[in-house]
Amino acid sequence: MAVAFDEMNGPGGDLRPAYQELSRWLSETPPDALEYRRQEAELLFRRIGITFAVYGDSEAQERLIPFDVIPRIISAKEWTLLENGLKQRVRALNMFLRDIYHGRDILRANLIPDDLIFQNPVFRPEMNCQDVPHDVYVHIAGIDIVRVDSENFFVLEDNARTPSGVSYMLENREIMMRLFPDLFARHRVAPVEKYPDELLSALRSVAPLHTSSEPTVALMTPGVYNSAYYEHSFLADKLGVELVEGRDLIVKNDEVFMRTTEGLKRVDVIYRRVDDDFLDPLTFRPDSALGVPGLMSAYMAGNVTLANAVGTGIADDKAVYSYMPEIVKFYLGEEPILKNVPTWRCREPADLAYVLDHLGELVVKEVHGSGGYGMLIGPAATKATIAAFRDKLKREPEGFIAQPTLALSTCPTCTAKGLAPRHVDLRPFVLTGSRQVTVVPGGLTRVALQEGSLVVNSSQGGGTKDTWILDE
Amino acid sequence: MLSRTAENLYWLARYVERAEYLARTIEATLRVTALPNTYIGQTNEWDSALLTAGVSASFYSHYDEANEKNVVEYLAFSTANPSSIRNCIENARLNSRSVRTALTSEMWDTINSAWIDLQEVWGKGTKSREELAKFLRFVLETSLRFDGSAYRTMLRNDAYWFSRLGLHLERADNTARILDVKYHVLLPEEEHVGGPLDYYQWTSILRSVSALTAYHWVYRETLKPWLIADLLILNDSLPRSMSSCYGNLVRNLDQIGVAYGRQGAAQRHARGVRNRLEHSQMDDIFQRGLHEFIQEFIADNARLGEIISKQYLI
Known part of the structure; x- marks a missing residue:
């Protein structure tokens, strides 16, 4: 694996311009002052209760995601490229979903194999020929981006279902501004605080077309035991909307209402952080206690908007992901601005053969996996793990894709032995309303805290950093 | 307002109030049992503390004797007693988490800090009368802070x-x-x-x-x-x-x-x-x-x- 590109000290150890002030500040700040503020930051997180739950870990049901106080800095020029690329990609995703659930031009053009769509468990036949307001399917996307050198950004994943992490983008900034006012004063950092406002306008703009007055928006959570519950309550608070659980909602005559102390109140838009499978026990999993019986029929009747729409999982399937460059070109007639990571589709025999031969150097992922679960990182895996994966691959090749092990860029990070480079990725949040696609300048930077590790997922011991987009 | 939110707020306040009451009951019982027998007679004050807390029957399914150690443990720290002080604070925190958007940050901070202290400082109960007194003070102060911050910071x-x-x-x-x-x-x-x-x-x-x-x-x-x-x-x-x-x-x-x-x-x-x-x-x-x-x-x-x-x- 090549030496990773460091975002502060570029190739050859030349300090990159965006990091100049930070580097100077770091050299003026004694290490113990940094350590003191690091502890203070941790205390703040704990007091505010910014926690997440790790499934299958009964000892620490609520954990803090480690926060690294060294910001990750992106220049205005780099951001412009990212922003344009993200908007382009999300436009294409929405057009793709509209097409898949309507005319299916892209299948007729033979760009994507039919069975990849129709045999896919996240394809929702219920959505066939179903119109959604303003043709928006993915209202909120969290696109994972990595970089490998000063020029190239790659999209690693399109999270088009219920991406989380935006609360960290907002809270990390609050805490950094509180703890490092002097460092902020030396930079022009683009603000992220408009995100809730933009999210609310996006959600309101996609209310059912016949909604008469101001639409009522609610945020639907699986409940306090969900790993992202803190984020759900945080966002509901910032949006000024009710945080509802399935049991708070009831469907009557294909209309959705919430139970309030003053009786039933109509709901027009639901920002749902509940997966498709659990939305409505009458349509999807009958054993789900998190959902609302009848919600799908109200949705099909066009009386409520769900954000994101049902069935968007087909767009963030990792095998479909491998066709994104073709998808962008097909719908927009443009060259994709952001690159895709080269991907071997194990469903194709030639690709599978190559992957089986090179398991030791590749990253293998489940097509429906997320959160870093069920992933093989060849170079870091033991022989036994690789052998076990080989068996899984042979048994169910269509369940996996493989990618080269990328040398993710690194950023200086606090460690027990002082500052050291650690691998990072970036998740910006892209909002789509009836009229426009917007990206708040920032995102969630995740950092792999273990030396050499490439796994940034919070469920696997990753941490976060504040992400600064410089406003030149 | 969501019915569930109202319900959580209502129970949250009940749990905090109950925790305070239990702390006061233990404190008062400690004082009276510290007196020589001639002043308080033969009545078992710890039994009566259990009765006022309404948990007498469930106590005897876990313990044989109502003495200071057992009753303090049951009323304050037991996880088996659904309305022990520990469980009241746990439940108050759980309710607070469900209705965070309806609480002011001061109220959340009070409950969340109390919950953190409960695990980190009082996780193993108390070993001496002195520690117990500190614990009871902590419970009273939590309740006062909660009540005070509700009074001072909540929208009417x-x-x-x-x-x-x-x-x-x-x-x-x-x-x-x-x-x-x-x-x-x-x-x-x-x-x-x-x-x-x-x-x-x-x-x-x-x-x-x-x-x-x-x-x-x-x-x-x-x-x-x-x-x-x-x-x-x-x-x-x-x-x-x-x-x-x-x-x-x-x-x-x-x-x-x-x-x-x-x-x-x-x-x-x-x-x-x-x-x-x-x-x-x-x-x-x-x-x-x-x-x-x-x-x-x-x-x-x-x-x-x-x-x-x-x-x-x-």
Whole structure:
């Protein structure tokens, strides 16, 4: 694996311009002052209760995601490229979903194999020929981006279902501004605080077309035991909307209402952080206690908007992901601005053969996996793990894709032995309303805290950093 | 407001109030059991603490003997006792998490910090009387901070009123229970009246509801059982009296009724209980039987809880 590109000290150890002030500040700040503020930051997180739950870990049901106080800095020029690329990609995703659930031009053009769509468990036949307001399917996307050198950004994943992490983008900034006012004063950092406002306008703009007055928006959570519950309550608070659980909602005559102390109140838009499978026990999993019986029929009747729409999982399937460059070109007639990571589709025999031969150097992922679960990182895996994966691959090749092990860029990070480079990725949040696609300048930077590790997922011991987009 | 939010706020306040009451009960019992036997007689004060907390039966399914160690453990730290102080704080935190958007940051901070301390400082219980005293102080301070931050920072809307309903309903229940358990002390057999035993029992009742100093200010008299009962049942100026709790319950329910533009069974029932308290005299209550009077009140109070649930919370 090549030496990773460091975002502060570029190739050859030349300090990159965006990091100049930070580097100077770091050299003026004694290490113990940094350590003191690091502890203070941790205390703040704990007091505010910014926690997440790790499934299958009964000892620490609520954990803090480690926060690294060294910001990750992106220049205005780099951001412009990212922003344009993200908007382009999300436009294409929405057009793709509209097409898949309507005319299916892209299948007729033979760009994507039919069975990849129709045999896919996240394809929702219920959505066939179903119109959604303003043709928006993915209202909120969290696109994972990595970089490998000063020029190239790659999209690693399109999270088009219920991406989380935006609360960290907002809270990390609050805490950094509180703890490092002097460092902020030396930079022009683009603000992220408009995100809730933009999210609310996006959600309101996609209310059912016949909604008469101001639409009522609610945020639907699986409940306090969900790993992202803190984020759900945080966002509901910032949006000024009710945080509802399935049991708070009831469907009557294909209309959705919430139970309030003053009786039933109509709901027009639901920002749902509940997966498709659990939305409505009458349509999807009958054993789900998190959902609302009848919600799908109200949705099909066009009386409520769900954000994101049902069935968007087909767009963030990792095998479909491998066709994104073709998808962008097909719908927009443009060259994709952001690159895709080269991907071997194990469903194709030639690709599978190559992957089986090179398991030791590749990253293998489940097509429906997320959160870093069920992933093989060849170079870091033991022989036994690789052998076990080989068996899984042979048994169910269509369940996996493989990618080269990328040398993710690194950023200086606090460690027990002082500052050291650690691998990072970036998740910006892209909002789509009836009229426009917007990206708040920032995102969630995740950092792999273990030396050499490439796994940034919070469920696997990753941490976060504040992400600064410089406003030149 | 979501019914579930109202319900969580209501129970949150109840849990915090109950934790405080349990802490006061333990504190008062510790004081009275520290006295030589000649002053308190043969009664088992720890048994009576269990009774006032309403957990006597469940206690004996876990322990054989009601002594200081066992009762303190059960009332304060046990995970087996659904209404131990530990579980009250756990539940208060869980409820707070469910309704974070309806709480002010000061209220959340109070509950969340208490919950963190509960695990980090008090995770293993207490080893000495000194530690126990610190723990009880911590519980009282948590309750005072919670109450104070609610009072000082919450918008005066239905969220505030529902939280107050929980507080006053729980408080009324606690005061009634302690009177009920100790009513035999207030109505002693002829031969014991005025003995030193009664004096310390009485002060212990007043301490559990933080009303010892108040008693002296209100009556400027030595401790007399009927005055103690008068203070705890009928005196409007004592925040923990049954009458004061009902004054508040009626007011909060009215505020909700006005805001929502309609009254219901809860408002009517609360007014009924308050009127009965207003038109009662201590002499009559004693004559008809203190125990019966309080039993009826406890049932009425529980009934109000059910009606509020039905009308607003589900």
